[in-house]
Amino acid sequence: MEVTQSDLHAAAAAYQEFGYVCLPKFFSQTMLDKIEPVVRAFHDRWLEDNHAFYKSHAVNSSGLTADTYLNKAERQTLFTLIGCDSMTKLASALLRRPVYMNSQLFFDPYNPHQKNYWHRDGQYHLSIEEQQAALHGPDVIHVRIPLADEPGLELVPKSHKQWDSEQALDVRLERNGRSKSDSIPGSVALPLKRGDVLAFSANMLHRGLYGNQRFALDILFCEPEMHSFLNDVHQPCAEIRATLECLAVFP
Ligand SMILES: O=C(O)CCC(=O)C(=O)O
Structure with a gap:
């Protein structure tokens, strides 16, 4: 889709207030038809190396743009999407000087009964005090691009800036008899269709909704303040950079 200035203003306002924004029909099916075979090739090769992890509990992989599983032409296809005009405009509307950081792929767990889990992305490497401070610090966004219609994500609106209720904290930390897959009052479920995009803050309380493959x-x-978390292996090499229409999101 051609993203307009008014779409971007509305997206920025929604993101600032709620911590997420959903943009229906953001990518054309033609664009996704070019991306999907590359992502499926990555997944097949990743599975060969990670079969035990996949069967035990994995719901995602990462590092698609590194050269571990994809060749240069395949990575170039992904970088064309990451650096395209509409993606650059969207990321620039939501963040100050956005920089591409990494990529992840989300799939269903092997065990259909495996439960999902509420979290904030930072909770696995930050103390509670650091997680509270992170709500007022530099931001990271996920731009989710579903390659199949999916149940989507469940989010707690405004939690990108607001600390957890007692109940939410008990759920995500599994305290006081709560489980991390329990429901949290005030959450919203956002089912997504192929072509839609969901941008949300990594700081916010969220969980994946599994199903529909x-x-x-x-x-x-x-x-920019998070540059120390960047790793060159995920960035385009000089040869790929020379082919990209816009380099604004690459460091
Ligand atoms: O879709 C999921 O399983 C969880 C998504 C998530 O945690 C994330 O994108 O950070």
Whole structure:
């Protein structure tokens, strides 16, 4: 879709207030038809190396743009999407000087009874105090690109800036008899169709909704203060950079 200035203003306002924004029919099916075979090739090759992890509990992989599983032509296809005009405009509307950070792929667990889990992305490497401070610090966004219609994500609106209720904290930390898959009051479920895009803050309270053989590519962008988290292996090489229409989101 051709993204307009008014779409971008509305997206920025929604993102600032709620911590997420859904843009229906953001990518054409033709664009996704070019991306999907590359993402499926990555997944097949990743599965060969990670079969035990997949069968035990995996729901995602990462590092699609590194050269571990994809060749240069395949990576170039992904970078064309990541750096395209509409993606650059969207990321620039939501973040100050967005920089491409990494990519992840979300799929259904092997065990259909495996439960999902509420979390904030930072909770696995930050203390509670650091997680609270992160709500006022530089931001990271996920831009979710579903390659199949999916149940989507469940989010707690405004939690990108607001700390957890007692109940939400008990759920995501599994305290006081709560489980991380329990429901949290005030959440919203956002089912997505192939072509839609969901941008949301990594800081916010969220969980994946499994089912329908979901297959979603998440592109992560950060603000400049987070440059120390960037790793060159995920960035385009000089040869690929020379082919891209716009380099604005690459460091
Ligand atoms: O879709 C999922 O399983 C979880 C998504 C998630 O945690 C994320 O994108 O950070």
